[in-house]
């Protein structure tokens with residue numbers, strides 16, 4: 001997990017954000033932004049830039065590297081700080097709390113607002129970028145690996161899906177989006193992989209999830225990363241989350257993804273609840289259920305033709 005930036009937020013002054021935002025703008029053209037360009041990019045005087053560079057580097061919001069010139073780049077924490085600043089100005093976030101989860105490509109934190117919410121920072125591209133940076137010597141100014149762009153696109157795609165699906169589908173309520181961050185309602189449920197359902201409830205829960213997939217399909221989306229890790233269950237029902245890779249039902253691979261999503265779920269239920277699922281055959285039923293969802297007709301695992 002990337003270090004939680006909450007601790008330094010209160011120490012930062014408006015000019016620190018001008019500097020960070022200047023580095024961010026320079027990164028559209030080059031991973032390492034030339035120090036000489038920063039006064040113009042940030043609107044700060046050269047002396048002020050020097051002072052702010054030190055403050056931000058000490059707090060690990062930026063990194064420095066001398067190549068053919070002295071260059072600066074945002075760290076993940078620096079990008080987090082910029083997004084948090086925006087959320088706080090828009091009054092969607094009042095403060096940052098404890099981590100709620102660490103995914104393969106995200107950090108999810110609890111945030112304070114009019115009620116506790118969840119903030120997901122996308123990290124797509126960032127981990128790769130760190131590896132590439134270690135292995136390669138950056139020399140060319142335009143040799144540019146844009147994790148900022150990749151992570152922001154993932155957040156935008158996920159937010160778009162949540163907006164299209166909520167409230168018809170049981171997904172977190174989308175509240176706000178900026179850069180690589182999404183603010184959404186926080187669920188209290190436990191992930192399916194950590195839940196131990198009574199055998200007699202297993203099929204019922206599976207059908208609840210498939211019903212949400214039917215509703216998502218009716219609203220134009222296939223999840224495309226469905227698994228026991230991206231569904232949460234509670235007494236109140238199921239929540240399907242983690243939507244950045246969702247595809248439109250018009251997409252040429254939509255049906256294949258739908259079959260794979262359903263097959264993942266059925267395989268999981270078969271393995272974990274063998275006694276409850278003996279009437280299911282993951283392989284053949286996945287296709288039949290996918291066809292019934294695509295036809296808008298899914299009702300129960302027994303009633304599919």
Ligand SMILES: Nc1ncnc2c1ncn2[C@@H]1O[C@H](COP(=O)(O)OP(=O)(O)OP(=O)(O)O)[C@@H](O)[C@H]1O
Pocket residue numbers: 100101102103104105106107108118120172184185186187188191229230241242243
């Ligand atoms: N809205 C939310 N409310 C509460 N907890 C959440 C919320 N969204 C995500 N989480 C927690 O954070 C974890 C990671 O979230 P999510 O699956 O969206 O991220 P990810 O990085 O895409 O995961 P993956 O490893 O599947 O790629 C979840 O397993 C869950 O524990």
Ligand SMILES: [Mg+2]
Pocket residue numbers: 103229230242
């Ligand atoms: Mg996930």
